[in-house]
Amino acid sequence: MLTQRQLLILETIIQDYASVGQPIGSKKLQEQLPMHVSSATIRNEMAVLEQAGYIMKEHSSSGRVPSLSGYRYYIDNIVKPTKLKHQALANIRAVLSSNFSKVDEIIATSAKLLSEMTDYTAISLKPGSKDIKLEGFRLVPLGTSQVMLIMVTNDGTVESQIVTLPAGIHGDQLEAVVRLINDKVVGMPLTQINSQLRLNAPKLLNYLRGSLGLIDVFDNVLSRAVHQQVFVDGKKNLLNYLTGDNIEQVKSIYSLVDHGTAFSDLLGQERQDIAVLIGDELADNLLSDYSVISAKYFDGNNGEGLIAILGPTNMQYSKVLGLMDAFSMELSRRLSSYYRNFND
Structure with missing residues (x-):
C-alpha cells in the first residue's frame, strides 16, 4: 500500500512524463510537489516506487519514467478525469x-x-444491428448479364453489390425472387432473415434454376449490414x-x-x-x-x-x-x- 506522498510522487512523474516525454529527477519533482520535501526524501520514495515496479530508470539517466505497472496503478487508484471545458x-x-x-x-x-x-x-x-429491419429489396438490371442487388434497412443504411447472373436466368425469374424475398423477409429483423431464407431456399433455387450464386450474394450483403x-x-x-x-x-x-x-x-x-x-x-x-x-x-x-x-x-x-x-x-x-x- 503506497503512502499519500508516494502516490503524489507517482502521479507527478506520470503527468510530467506525459507533458515533456523526459525522465523525471528528484530536483524536478521537488519543484513540482505541493509540499516541501527534501531531495533526499524524494529519492528514498522513488527507490520504494522503483522497487515496487511502478517506476524505472531509462538508460543511464538519473531520472525515472513510469512502468506499465505504474500506469496501471495510476489508472486504478489515482487518476481523476478532468472535466471538459x-x-x-x-x-x-x-x-x-x-x-x-x-x-x-x-x-x-x-x-x-x-x-x-x-x-x-x-x-x-x-x-x-440486432434490431434493425430490412425495409426494401431490389434487383436493378445493368445489362443482359448483370444486376445490382440493393438492400435498404430502417436505419437508413443502403448496401449494394453487383451480381453476374448465371446463364439462362431471365427477368421473370428475378422478379419472382424479388417478390418472394419482399413477401417473406421485408420488415423482418436482419438477424432473423438468414433462417427464413433457408426455409424458402427450395423455392428460390427453383426460380434460379438451382444456382446458389444470388443467395450467397444476398447473404454477403446482409452480413455487411448486420456486423x-x-x-x-x-x-x-x-x-x-x-x-x-x-x-x-x-x-x-x-x-x-x-x-x-x-x-x-x-x-x-x-x-x-x-x-x-x-x-x-x-x-x-x-x-x-x-x-x-x-x-x-x-x-x-x-x-x-x-x-x-x-x-x-x-x-x-x-x-x-x-x-x-x-x-x-x-x-x-x-x-x-x-x-x-x-x-x-
Missing part, C-alpha cells in the same frame, strides 16, 4: 448537431472529431509515437486499426463503460508502446457501440478520460435524437 463541449455538440442522412455519417464524424481533439488515432465501432462497422480517423498520428523506424511495424499497425474485427478483439469481450488497456494488456505485441481508452455509447435503438482512442502509453490520461466520458454522452444523445426523428 465548456468551449470543447460546445464544439462537440455543434459538430454532432449537423444534419446527417444516416447513422454511418454520425459515427464517422465522431471518429474524425475525436482524433482532431486529441491528436491520437480514433476508432468508432457502430452498434450491432459492426468500423470508422478510423487520424491513422497518421500513430507515426508520432513509434519508438523505432520499423516500416513493417507501421504497416502492421495500420492494418490492425483498419480491420474492425481484429481491433474489437483487442478490447476484450467484457467491456466497461470506460476502459483503459495499457501496453501488453492489449492482445497484440505490436502495441506494447500504446494504450487504448474506450467508452461505450448507447444509441437508444440498437444497443451499444464503442468509441476508442489509440495513443502512446504516456498520454494525458486524466484529460482524455474526461473527454471520452463527455463525448460518449453527447454521441449517445445525438444518436437517440436521430432515431426519434427517423421513426417519427
Whole structure:
C-alpha cells in the first residue's frame, strides 16, 4: 500500500512524463510537489516506487519514467478525469448537431472529431444491428448479364453489390425472387432473415434454376449490414509515437486499426463503460508502446457501440478520460435524437 506522498510522487512523474516525454529527477519533482520535501526524501520514495515496479530508470539517466505497472496503478487508484471545458463541449455538440442522412455519417464524424481533439488515432465501432429491419429489396438490371442487388434497412443504411447472373436466368425469374424475398423477409429483423431464407431456399433455387450464386450474394450483403462497422480517423498520428523506424511495424499497425474485427478483439469481450488497456494488456505485441481508452455509447435503438482512442502509453490520461466520458454522452444523445426523428 503506497503512502499519500508516494502516490503524489507517482502521479507527478506520470503527468510530467506525459507533458515533456523526459525522465523525471528528484530536483524536478521537488519543484513540482505541493509540499516541501527534501531531495533526499524524494529519492528514498522513488527507490520504494522503483522497487515496487511502478517506476524505472531509462538508460543511464538519473531520472525515472513510469512502468506499465505504474500506469496501471495510476489508472486504478489515482487518476481523476478532468472535466471538459465548456468551449470543447460546445464544439462537440455543434459538430454532432449537423444534419446527417444516416447513422454511418454520425459515427464517422465522431471518429474524425475525436482524433482532431486529441491528436491520437480514433476508432468508432457502430452498434450491432440486432434490431434493425430490412425495409426494401431490389434487383436493378445493368445489362443482359448483370444486376445490382440493393438492400435498404430502417436505419437508413443502403448496401449494394453487383451480381453476374448465371446463364439462362431471365427477368421473370428475378422478379419472382424479388417478390418472394419482399413477401417473406421485408420488415423482418436482419438477424432473423438468414433462417427464413433457408426455409424458402427450395423455392428460390427453383426460380434460379438451382444456382446458389444470388443467395450467397444476398447473404454477403446482409452480413455487411448486420456486423459492426468500423470508422478510423487520424491513422497518421500513430507515426508520432513509434519508438523505432520499423516500416513493417507501421504497416502492421495500420492494418490492425483498419480491420474492425481484429481491433474489437483487442478490447476484450467484457467491456466497461470506460476502459483503459495499457501496453501488453492489449492482445497484440505490436502495441506494447500504446494504450487504448474506450467508452461505450448507447444509441437508444440498437444497443451499444464503442468509441476508442489509440495513443502512446504516456498520454494525458486524466484529460482524455474526461473527454471520452463527455463525448460518449453527447454521441449517445445525438444518436437517440436521430432515431426519434427517423421513426417519427
